[in-house]
Amino acid sequence: MGRLILVLGGVRSCKSTFAEDKARKIGGDDVLYVATAQAEDDEMHLRVEKHRSSRPHSWPTLEAPQDVGSAIRQVAGEVQAILVDCLTFLVANRLLAVSGPEEDPFDHPRSDPFDETIEAKVLEEVEALASCAQEINGSMIVVSNEVGMGVVPAYDLGRAYRDLLGRANQQLADHADEVYFLVAGIPMRVK
Structure with a gap:
């Protein structure tokens, strides 16, 4: 049974650096890097x-936007x-796949970004990721942004994204064995 570690923080809080260091300590050269951007x-x-x-x-990279x-x-493998x-980009990729961009996704989203079916698809993706983490023999470290502590976005799509990512973070944190929050490069273990 695998371990799930969630690393949260704001922009430029050193989330990725912390997560890479943690992965290196756990796996050395035996790390699969999954890029969602x-x-x-x-x-x-x-x-x-x-x-x-x-x-x-030496770390192989898997490009997986969804x-x-x-x-x-x-x-x-093993x-x-x-x-x-x-997770930040994963949620954005899911949201934009159904809501935009058409011309200007902020002014003219293709569909209602607050649609419950969109949220269900995002949370289904998060649940599948958590399930995958439990099935592996190693550790899965997931990086995500905490976007709910800043300015409220001026556009529907931005507000929907902030809400969706917040729910996705909560769902993944619920499954996680460890959760870290980084502020100004300083990690704090919160779970």
Whole structure:
């Protein structure tokens, strides 16, 4: 039975660095890195490259913007640690797949971002990820942003995203064996 570790924090709180260090301590070179971001602009390409260069080259990378649990099951084998970076993009990918972007997703989302079926799909994805973590023999470390402590977004899609990610974080934290919250690079164990 696997262990699930959730690493939460705000933007630039060193979540990924902390999670990578934890994965390295658990698995050494035997770590599967699961990337959920979709680099669709120059700024995201730079972020992805920075993350790529900071982790060991021996860690294989699985690109999985959606259906992460299924993707991991297909390739994980017997690794000591799986690092999923991050739930933040996974939830965004699910939301944008049904709500936008069309032209301007903030002004003209394709569908109601508060639709309960969207929330159900997101939480189903989170449940599948938690289930996958229990099935593996190693540890799964999942990184996510805490976005509920800042300014309320001005647009429906942003508010729906904040709410969805908050619920997804709660659901994953409920399943987690350990939960860490990072502030200014300082980790605090909260579970």
